[in-house]
Amino acid sequence: MEQTQDTPAPESHGDCQFPLGYDGVVRIRAAPHLVLTPRPQQQPILMGLSDWQVQVGGTCENLAGNVPCRLEWLVRSDSFAEKRVSHRRETFLVPAGKSFQVREKDGPLKVSVFELGLMGTGSLGFRVEPLLFGNQPFEVKPGEDASIPFDLVARIGFGLAPAELTYSWLPDFIERNVRSQLVGSVIQLKPDFSPLFNGLDATLDIYPTPLEGLQPDKNATVRIEWEIGHPESPPKLLWRIGYLAVKGGQDEVLANRPAAIGAMESSETLSFQYNLRLSKKPPAAPAPPPAPQGKKGNKKPPPPPPAPPVERMNADPRHALTVPRPRLKTFSVGLEDSKLMVRGGFENFSDSVVLDLTVKPYVRVAQGEEGWRVEEMDDHFRNLLENSRKQASYTLQHTEKQFAAVNVCLPEDVLILLAEFETVSVSLEKGAFERELFDLKRLPPHYVQVLKQAEGLQVLATMKPTPVSGTREVPFWALADYEASEPKGTTGFPAFEGGSFVSRVFATGVSTDNTVDLSGTVARLVSPMPVVPPELQEEFELFVSTICGEAIGESEASWRGVAHTIMNRVARKYEIWEECLTPTEIIKRTGFNGWNHPNAETARAYLKSPMNGSLTYRNQMAKLLSIVTPIYMRMAADNCWDVVFFYSPEAQKALRKKDPEKYKSDIPAFVDQDKGGKKELVEITSKVLGQEKDDFKFYNFKRPEQNRRLTTDEIEQAKAARVKKK
Structure with missing residues (x-):
């Protein structure tokens, strides 16, 4: 039938006009126009994770019988952003006088906590779409009066570990003010879960808050697993801020190494997030089927059936805590009574931190009229002594025994005297360290005379975290920031790598911000103690x-x-x-x-x-x-x-x-x-x-x-x- 000029458009409502003489067939399709108004319902108490009978209903007009509908849940919680989940079973609109209820085909409307991933405190909104021609869906957003609230607390608190307290009766507010949370502090995790979650396995990942758009650093992520509600779990829920450390045995903290803490920019604070996952215990594996009987050649048993999937619920990342960024405060080299010393100090590390650091002395050697280069101090000493042996003879008068001692103690022996330069280490304790690198008085007499002739022996020292096999190297500036990295910073500790000053992006350590001149000290050691052959x-x-x-x-x-x-x-x-x-x-x-x-x-x-x-x-x-x-x-x-x-x-x-x-x-x-x-x-x-x-x-x-x-x-x-x- 062709539409005439006066015929209404298909989507319009009203009378339908036909031209005179029309002799076709007219089919009229009619359906009731449902008027559904959702209202708050009296909700049953949530008693288990599998079958929660919820009430979705309200007032209705023109609902004469059961009408199939499509149900979609709108879930919002403090543990995750809003999400939509389709109801897995067939549902109907069921009239009861001037009211209606949404029910399943075989009984009341039920939801599963695991199906919807309900964690934390929030509410269930819903969208109901009648599967009846011409009727529009209606929607109740989470938090509105007709939505369904739920309270399944699932959060983690972070407080200083009670074992570190001087007096166990100190309340939390004193603890927070007297003892600060710093990198290296041992933290007691304080799980807060609904009793309905007891018996589930909890998996907690803690990691530095990543930059926007980046994924969490897996190399800096600490994973802690336990059974919710288990009486032996709380003493094991310990984490050391900024460390790949969790509780092991009764009094043992494992993996006591700093993680890659902090982002790539310089900042005053470090923040950490945590990600929580709950799962049912995996079902027991079914017993393998009996071996087939009959042919002798068929000895290979059939493969076992696949294990059913483990049901899990995931929360969105949450803020754990924010702590001050550790910073290298002082790092200098000095001479004290012929002893080459190095000292340094950090701020914003817990007193419990024992950080292993490798220190090495270098010399600045004049090169050309205005330039200079950096050499390892032990290499420079060896080169000076080797050249001296080839080019000069000793003018000092010796007794027979002294002369033998001088000739036996050749410059190659500096490999032994200076061997410790290769592996000098210091330990940060209570935020500071101090170490004697070398005592010039230990050098044999002719060594001292050779060094006396080298003018301008400017010595500096470098420092980096001691490497550990199997552990990812952490850039030094990420572990302990320093002033030279600050915007518009003009002082601080130069970034250092492989015998040269580099950009901090490529650095594995830092150098002292000062040098010392060995010339004057060496000159006073021309007559040191004799050498024992x-x-x-x-x-x-x-x-x-x-x-x-x-x-x-x-x-x-x-x-x-x-x-x-x-x-x-x-x-x-x-x-x-x-x-x-x-x-x-x-x-x-x-x-x-x-x-x-x-x-x-x-x-x-x-x-x-x-x-x-x-x-x-x-x-x-x-x-x-x-x-x-x-x-x-x-x-x-x-x-x-x-x-x-x-x-x-x-x-x-x-x-x-x-x-x-x-x-x-x-x-x-x-x-x-x-x-x-x-x-x-x-x-x-x-x-x-x-x-x-x-x-x-x-x-x-x-x-x-x-x-x-x-x-x-x-x-x-x-x-x-x-x-x-x-």
């Missing part, structure tokens, strides 16, 4: 450790007195001393017990590695070496009034108290020996100690000429006699 080093170790065991806690004067006592007894015409041709024999055979004292072990450890030795007597050991080495090498100016005996009054009293049968007096027997004879002693304590009040008394022979030392020829004859006797 390799063949005497074992004996020298015994010599030093004995003095340390006997007198490390006393004054320098006592150190000299004990050292001279040992050396003045060697090959002396007095009882068994005459047979002791070396300091080793004197120590082992004439009554010295210090080499067995615990302090002697401290001395031996220091001699092997001064930087790694005990801190207890580190400074004293450096001074002791400078005093006793010339005595051992027989280069001291005097022999300390030819001292040959000493004892400790307090130690003697203790021995007598412990064993009175063996020790009859508080004064050793040697003090009063041979009165009037050639072995008679004279006390010289005041001469040895001066004004010091140490617990020692020193003695020499009243007639030393009657107890002289063997001559060189006599010593050689004694040695030859020993060889012949063997």
Whole structure:
């Protein structure tokens, strides 16, 4: 039928006009126009996660029977943004007088928490579309009066771990004000879940808030898993801010390494987000079917059926906490009494942080008229010494032993002396660190003379986090920001990488903002202590450790007195001393017990590695070496009034108290020996100690000429006699 000029358009309503003489067939399709007005309903209490009978209804007009409809849920929660989820089962509009209800085909309307992904506190809106020609859908938005509220709390709180508190009764508001949340603080996770979620598995991912448009950094993400409502879960829910650390055993924190904390721009704070996922426990795997019977060749069992999928619910990322960004506050190098020192400090790290850092010294070397280059300090020293050996000879006069020592201690030995430069490490404790890199006094004499000739030895130091195998390298500026990266910043710590200053984007560490000049210090070391040749080093170790065991806690004067006592007894015409041709024999055979004292072990450890030795007597050991080495090498100016005996009054009293049968007096027997004879002693304590009040008394022979030392020829004859006797 063609539409006439006066015929209404198809979409219009009203009378339909036909031309005169029309003899066609007219079919009229009519449907009731439903008037559906949603109203708030009395909602049943949510009792389980699977079947929540909800009420969707209101008033209606022209609804004469059950009408199929399409139901879509509009879900909004504090755990995620609004989403739309279609109802999975067939639904109908069911009239009840002037009211209606939305019901399922086989019963009341039910929803599943997992089907809709309900987490947190929110409401269910809905959209109902009658499947009846000519009727329009209606929609109730979440939060409107007719929507369905739900309260399934699922959130995580973050508070400082109670184990760190000095007093466990401190309330939260004091905790927040007294102890700040900083990178390195141990955080107690405080889950807040609806009881309906008990028994579900929770998975929590914590990570630095990414830049807009970027995904979270997987290398900086901490994952924590536990069972909701399990009584043993709360003590394990610990996280260390900015670290890849979670609770392990009863008192163990695993993966104690900093993560890539923070974005690429410089900022005053670091923020973290968390992502929460809840899931049902995976169903038990079905038992495998029995093996087929029959043919012998068919031995391969059929593949097991696939496991049913695990039901999960995901929340959107939420803000966890915001903390101040750690910053490198100070980092400098300095010279203190010939010692090259490095110091530094951070702010906004928790006191519990122990951060391993690698420090290395470099020198700035003049190049051309105005330029300069950077070299590793140990490489530069080696090059100077090697060139010196090839181009120059030593002009100093040496004894035979000294000359041998100089020639044995070749410049290649600097590989040992400076080996620690390769792996110098410091630990950040309570926000600060300090380390002695090198003591110039340890250098042999000819090394010092070579360095003295090198003008303008400008030394700086660099620092970076100590690398750990299997851990992603963290850019230093991301771990501890520094002023040089600030907008319009003119001071700070230059970015450093591979022996050169670079953009901070390519840096793995930073350099000190100052340098020190070694020239003046080196010039004062032209006459350092002599070198002990390799063949005497074992004996020298015994010599030093004995003095340390006997007198490390006393004054320098006592150190000299004990050292001279040992050396003045060697090959002396007095009882068994005459047979002791070396300091080793004197120590082992004439009554010295210090080499067995615990302090002697401290001395031996220091001699092997001064930087790694005990801190207890580190400074004293450096001074002791400078005093006793010339005595051992027989280069001291005097022999300390030819001292040959000493004892400790307090130690003697203790021995007598412990064993009175063996020790009859508080004064050793040697003090009063041979009165009037050639072995008679004279006390010289005041001469040895001066004004010091140490617990020692020193003695020499009243007639030393009657107890002289063997001559060189006599010593050689004694040695030859020993060889012949063997």
